[in-house]
Amino acid sequence: MCIRDSTRIMQKAFPPLSPEVKQRLDANGYVEWKPLPISDALNPRSPQYWITNVAMMGIAAVGRSLATQNNSVRFLWGQVFVLVPFFAIASQVKLDRINDRLGHRKTLEERLVFSPLTRAAWGEAKQENDKYQNQLKTEIATLERQLKERNQE
Numbered sequence: 001m002c003i004r005d006s007t008r009i010m011q012k013a014f015p016p017l018s019p020e021v022k023q024r025l026d027a028n029g030y031v032e033w034k035p036l037p038i039s040d041a042l043n044p045r046s047p048q049y050w051i052t053n054v055a056m057m058g059i060a061a062v063g064r065s066l067a068t069q070n071n072s073v074r075f076l077w078g079q080v081f082v083l084v085p086f087f088a089i090a091s092q093v094k095l096d097r098i099n100d101r102l103g104h105r106k107t108l109e110e111r112l113v114f115s116p117l118t119r120a121a122w123g124e125a126k127q128e129n130d131k132y133q134n135q136l137k138t139e140i141a142t143l144e145r146q147l148k149e150r151n152q153e
Contacts, residue, residue: 044088053085053088057080057081060078060084061081
């Protein structure tokens, strides 16, 4: 089965299951996979996640101050101040795909057009290059004509 688009036809990654196959799977006890919900401590969209991060940084601050008082190594405690916010932001970015939201969020078709591996992008690049080459040829012909006129004078 294909998804028809205005510019190209894309094949689905997995063909849909036939009713016979669905009946066999149901008879054998198979169910459709559903993703498990993320626990609140691991979900950057929940307040519990940020409270956990603040608690870790608080423990690191206490550990760092105790290490300073006892003339011990502070580097390990200081790493938490860098790594906890880094991984908190990285997990948020991964979920939100913030790199796409910095500008215009492109649709799949817009992404495919700019991909160097697609036929459409190759065609557009070739068309633009041909137009540029023709423009250069006309400019060169104009300059050659002007040069001949000057030489004839």
